[in-house]
Amino acid sequence: MHILVTGGTGFIGQQLVRQRLAKGDQVTCLTRQASQVAKLFKGQVTGVEALAEVVAPVDAVVNLAGAPIADRRWSNARKQLLRESRIALTNQLVRWIGQLTEPPAVLISGSAIGFYGSQITDQPLNEQAEVQPGFTHQLCADWEDAAQQASEYGVRVCLIRTGVVLGKGGALAKMLPAFKLGLGGPIGSGKQWMSWIAIDDHLRAMNFLLEQPDARGAYNLTAPEAVPNAVFAATLGQVLKRPTLMRVPSFVINLMLGDGAELLLEGQCVYPQRLLDAGFKFNQPELRGALQQALN
Numbered sequence: 001m002h003i004l005v006t007g008g009t010g011f012i013g014q015q016l017v018r019q020r021l022a023k024g025d026q027v028t029c030l031t032r033q034a035s036q037v038a039k040l041f042k043g044q045v046t047g048v049e050a051l052a053e054v055v056a057p058v059d060a061v062v063n064l065a066g067a068p069i070a071d072r073r074w075s076n077a078r079k080q081l082l083r084e085s086r087i088a089l090t091n092q093l094v095r096w097i098g099q100l101t102e103p104p105a106v107l108i109s110g111s112a113i114g115f116y117g118s119q120i121t122d123q124p125l126n127e128q129a130e131v132q133p134g135f136t137h138q139l140c141a142d143w144e145d146a147a148q149q150a151s152e153y154g155v156r157v158c159l160i161r162t163g164v165v166l167g168k169g170g171a172l173a174k175m176l177p178a179f180k181l182g183l184g185g186p187i188g189s190g191k192q193w194m195s196w197i198a199i200d201d202h203l204r205a206m207n208f209l210l211e212q213p214d215a216r217g218a219y220n221l222t223a224p225e226a227v228p229n230a231v232f233a234a235t236l237g238q239v240l241k242r243p244t245l246m247r248v249p250s251f252v253i254n255l256m257l258g259d260g261a262e263l264l265l266e267g268q269c270v271y272p273q274r275l276l277d278a279g280f281k282f283n284q285p286e287l288r289g290a291l292q293q294a295l296n
Contacts (some may be wrong), residue, residue: 007064109147115140124271163222167199190230192267198284
């Protein structure tokens with residue numbers, strides 16, 4: 001299989017690319033720095049800086065590109081970059097697909113549980129749940145709408161609404177220094193829900209959707225067991241054998257991230273209904289096991 005990956009040098013993308021190489025696939029990465037791709041994957045992956053450079057045919061596209069969303073304040077300029085790095089690129093991909101004589105069979109396109117907006121309900125949210133309006137919902141909704149246009153060219157489209165991914169990198173890597181020093185703890189009230197997924201299960205879910213010919217539409221890529229932030233902090237402390245008494249006040253997060261503080265202070269209790277209904281089995285359905293795997 002020839003797979004085109006955007007975001008292939010990121011936390012999730014790198015591991016997906018290596019898995020597909022191990023399966024014997026040909027992989028092309030769309031990137032701003034093609035030379036970085038060659039070094040990162042030791043010449044096994046073709047890096048291109050424009051879609052016109054992709055050598056067709058392509059059997060599948062995995063679209064994971066997007067500027068980091070929680071690393072700085074959401075100024076108007078930052079919000080625009082977050083949209084352009086996701087929606088504009090996806091629009092470009094779909095236009096390119098429409099020009100191909102042989103379109104790919106499937107497009108797996110990134111989204112996030114921010115699609116549901118900030119939720120205070122304790123009821124699990126499946127893929128049909130009502131949303132709360134706001135920036136994150138509109139960002140994800142427009143991103144999904146852009147990807148869905150590929151279906152007009154006969155492409156099977158799967159939209160992956162990803163939660164917090166636990167592995168060696170990503171969000172967990174940012175938490176660990178404080179927790180290892182015994183300075184970690186709940187954020188704000190600690191009551192906000194955290195919907196998470198082990199990196200191994202995230203990769204397995206993407207591969208599952210790539211290879212299931214009937215899979216299409218939106219899928220929540222979260223473990224079945226969302227937890228409140230305070231439970232997440234306590235469990236991480238227990239796995240590390242460190243105290244978790246240092247609560248981070250809400251005003252500190254607001255000062256650091258502005259509007260973006262909602263990502264840490266608010267949340268969603270998300271449930272992977274459609275994945276489970278399709279027969280997907282989680283290797284790490286419980287938080288403690290997922291954290292132990294990530295830290296080992």
